[in-house]
Amino acid sequence: MPSNNRYFIGIDGGGTKTELVIGDETGKVILSKIGASTNLKSRKETQVRNTVHQLLKDAIPTIPEHIFVAAAGGDRREDKHRWKSWIREIVGTDSVITVENDAIAALAGTTFSKQGTVLIAGTGSIIYSFQHGAEPIRTGGWGYLLGDEGSGYDIGKRGLQAVMQAYDGRQGETALTDRILKRYGLKNPEELITFIYEHEYPRQVIASTANDVIAAVSEGDTVAGSIVETAIQELLQLIAAHRKKAQAASPIVLAGGVFQSRYFTELFRNKSDTRFNQKYEFLQAEMPPAVGAYCCALLEAGISVPDTAITTMKESYKQVQSKTKKLGAE
Structure with a gap:
């Protein structure tokens, strides 16, 4: 150069x-x-x-x-x-x-620009508003131990828990078992213990499992459907809490790996229209x-x-x- x-x-x-x-x-x-x-x-x-x-x-x-x-x-x-x-x-x-x-x-x-509102659902989750001449306003984003509800990590962890619960017989069978085992080349759920707990980057691995959970929903798996429904409601709750603090919350940029799923994003938009009297304008991350x-x-x-x-x-x-x-x- x-x-x-x-x-x-x-x-x-x-x-x-x-x-x-x-x-x-x-x-x-x-x-x-x-x-x-x-x-x-x-x-x-x-x-x-x-x-x-x-x-x-x-x-x-x-x-x-x-x-x-x-x-x-x-x-x-x-x-x-x-x-x-x-x-x-x-x-x-x-x-x-x-x-x-x-x-x-x-x-x-x-x-x-450096102005507007963004909702992130990636490895973690947060909603942030930036306005010229004012302090940024945030809601959420407290990390995977204290928060990050609705994030890829949250969805992935719930998916893995569902696999172990099904293996124990604590809940019904789920397509997540075969999906997740195939993703990681494992033969049975017990092998997930060593794979996850001894992985160099367990948080990232767990977050990546969100893709399997969302895919299973689109195929009609009810267990995965319940997980995704919970995640969407958690993200909508971020918006609900945030709009009490931020004057201008729309349009909202949707960013992060979770929102790269068209299926998840469409579900999210529909649930938003149902929950809020105000119809939010959402912009897909470009x-x-x-x-x-x-x-x-x-x-x-x-x-x-x-x-x-x-x-x-x-x-x-x-x-x-x-x-x-x-x-x-x-």
Whole structure:
């Protein structure tokens, strides 16, 4: 990359993976790299630091003007400090670094701005509203031990519990048993114990099981149907609680892996129409959060993001996707 260009980095540090995007001031994405999760509540600090360092070393031929990090827990002072210190170890003091909650990147990946409301159902769950000149407003997002209701982890865990309960005879048979065992190449439910408890990334594995639960619902499995119904009601409860605090809650961007299922999203929309007197406008997430973080880096630097830049962003990101390299945890 020519050294006279201006470069900006967006980092999405999620519960399942971390993606770094680097681009110039016109909205052109030049590089995308993917690494392991950088969630400090589910991985050791040394592992997260190593992932951050590896991503930056692979991506930076020249010092970027601004780095915007959208990380799980990025709105907490301690986590902001840690992220900034790790990045400084690689880029020095020449770059401006901003660290915020990962919800802002999920929002900006669709609105290409830093204003609006986003409901995330990924590995975790949260609803966040951002408004110019005001403090962000959040509901949920308290992690897999204290919250994350309706998330991929929540759905996946309930699915696995249903398999074990069926195995015990505590509830009826479910198609989830065959689906989940096939996914992981196991012969019987007892093998799930070793597989889950001794897995390096149990939280991510459990969250990925949500795909099987949702698929089983579409095939008429009543056990899976009950799990998904509970998850949807939990997410709607987030909206119900949030709208008491946030003045403008619509439209709402739907982001995260759970909402990548058209079937789940359609069920969710229908249940929302039934539950609320107000008909909410929902927007499907358009671009990955890492692109949203890159967009935020431009905005933080005072660079406008017009329609031409948005088009450039979308087209150039698609071109570099094939070059994305998965980095393992160290």
